[in-house]
Amino acid sequence: MRIKISRSSNKTTARVNQGQQLTGARNGNNGSTQPEGTRRVCGFVCTHFLCAFLVFLACYRWKHLLPGYESEGSQWSKSKLSNEAATSVSATATTTLPPAVPPASSSKALDFSAPSLVDPSTVKRIFWMHVPKTGGSFFLPIFFQFCPKALAAERAAVGPGQQIDKEHLFDQWLLKNYPPEKWCNKNLMFYNMPCPGCHHHYSEHPNEEFFSLTVFRDPTERLWSGYRYNRQGSWQSDSNSTFYEFIREPNIMNCQLKMVLGHDCCKQNRQQIENMRLNVSLAIERVSQPRFFFGITERWAETMCLFHRWFGGEVLSDVDFHNNRKGRTLPPGKYRDDVPPHQELEWFEAIVPIFEARLKAANCLAYSPP
Numbered sequence: 001m002r003i004k005i006s007r008s009s010n011k012t013t014a015r016v017n018q019g020q021q022l023t024g025a026r027n028g029n030n031g032s033t034q035p036e037g038t039r040r041v042c043g044f045v046c047t048h049f050l051c052a053f054l055v056f057l058a059c060y061r062w063k064h065l066l067p068g069y070e071s072e073g074s075q076w077s078k079s080k081l082s083n084e085a086a087t088s089v090s091a092t093a094t095t096t097l098p099p100a101v102p103p104a105s106s107s108k109a110l111d112f113s114a115p116s117l118v119d120p121s122t123v124k125r126i127f128w129m130h131v132p133k134t135g136g137s138f139f140l141p142i143f144f145q146f147c148p149k150a151l152a153a154e155r156a157a158v159g160p161g162q163q164i165d166k167e168h169l170f171d172q173w174l175l176k177n178y179p180p181e182k183w184c185n186k187n188l189m190f191y192n193m194p195c196p197g198c199h200h201h202y203s204e205h206p207n208e209e210f211f212s213l214t215v216f217r218d219p220t221e222r223l224w225s226g227y228r229y230n231r232q233g234s235w236q237s238d239s240n241s242t243f244y245e246f247i248r249e250p251n252i253m254n255c256q257l258k259m260v261l262g263h264d265c266c267k268q269n270r271q272q273i274e275n276m277r278l279n280v281s282l283a284i285e286r287v288s289q290p291r292f293f294f295g296i297t298e299r300w301a302e303t304m305c306l307f308h309r310w311f312g313g314e315v316l317s318d319v320d321f322h323n324n325r326k327g328r329t330l331p332p333g334k335y336r337d338d339v340p341p342h343q344e345l346e347w348f349e350a351i352v353p354i355f356e357a358r359l360k361a362a363n364c365l366a367y368s369p370p
């Protein structure tokens with residue numbers, strides 16, 4: 001979408017330039033023999049037609065290409081986004097828990113052969129909500145879980161006990177070389193093809209039973225990671241801005257919360273941010289649903305355990321723990337204090353207990369791979 005928009009603004013520029021050249025030619029051509037009035041009228045009509053067309057185009061794009069902003073009327077109000085009074089949160093959000101498995105004894109690994117919460121063959125629609133800077137490698141367990149033929153092919157290619165080629169362990173590579181319609185479970189579909197991992201926000205798909213799969217991250221850690229990753233989402237072109245300055249840009253905080261509520265992570269302008277109303281209770285409710293699986297980046301092993309108790313299969317020590325982008329975690333010190341209270345922190349505090357309740361039910365609490 002970004003490409004389209006920038007292409008459109010290039011077009012706009014080109015057209016405006018043309019208009020200026022026309023004007024210039026008209027001014028410089030006063031002595032020409034062509035009827036002046038006709039040309040002036042023509043220029044007037046053309047320029048105004050162009051303006052109207054551009055306005056139409058802008059409105060059209062706004063309404064049709066940014067559905068997240070339009071369709072969420074109830075999410076928007078006059079109240080300010082930042083430092084808004086905390087929404088009251090019911091800590092007792094109900095959630096669906098995976099079935100228990102016998103706890104791991106001191107010598108034995110968890111028994112992943114017990115029935116999972118969901119029969120993976122019944123999963124037909126997958127929404128991978130890839131939140132920036134939370135762990136794009138989460139696609140690997142997803143893909144290999146629901147596309148077991150692809151995993152078998154990769155394993156066969158390298159031979160028993162060998163590492164799968166690391167060059168293959170990327171979402172784009174896998175999707176290109178193992179087209180889901182051929183390699184995944186019958187009738188399985190990833191939303192947002194050909195790029196399911198392009199940071200799409202949550203959207204409803206009426207009449208379709210879909211599963212949302214994501215990992216969330218400690219909000220401060222995520223902000224720090226975005227800061228270190230070229231100030232991701234920053235409006236300023238200042239590559240030297242401090243962490244303090246970065247997180248105070250109005251679009252930067254609450255990215256995960258926004259995405260759960262159907263907004264882009266951070267592409268809003270100032271006006272949109274001011275008009276945005278983030279309903280923390282709704283975001284808690286949404287991730288508690290039985291068809292919303294979430295893990296937590298900092299708790300990867302437990303997340304992988306829970307994922308397999310939810311959808312079946314066992315923890316795969318290679319693909320489930322493969323990390324394509326190893327980042328550094330937040331250094332101790334002042335950074336945490338730089339982050340003011342905001343809604344995503346409040347939301348995150350409320351969803352950790354949901355995660356832990358799910359872990360506990362699945363005997364995945366404190367899981368570490370054998």
Ligand SMILES: *[C@@H]1O[C@H](CO)[C@@H](O)[C@H](O)[C@H]1NC(C)=O
Nearest residue numbers: 231236237238239240241242
């Ligand atoms: C950032 O700092 C470096 C080193 O001080 C300087 O060379 C560079 O021009 C600065 N960049 C910006 C965008 O201010």
Ligand SMILES: *[C@@H]1O[C@H](CO)[C@@H](O)[C@H](O)[C@H]1NC(C)=O
Nearest residue numbers: 074075279280281282283285
């Ligand atoms: C926020 O969401 C909750 C849960 O869905 C709902 O009951 C409440 O009315 C919403 N609040 C606002 C202000 O929209």
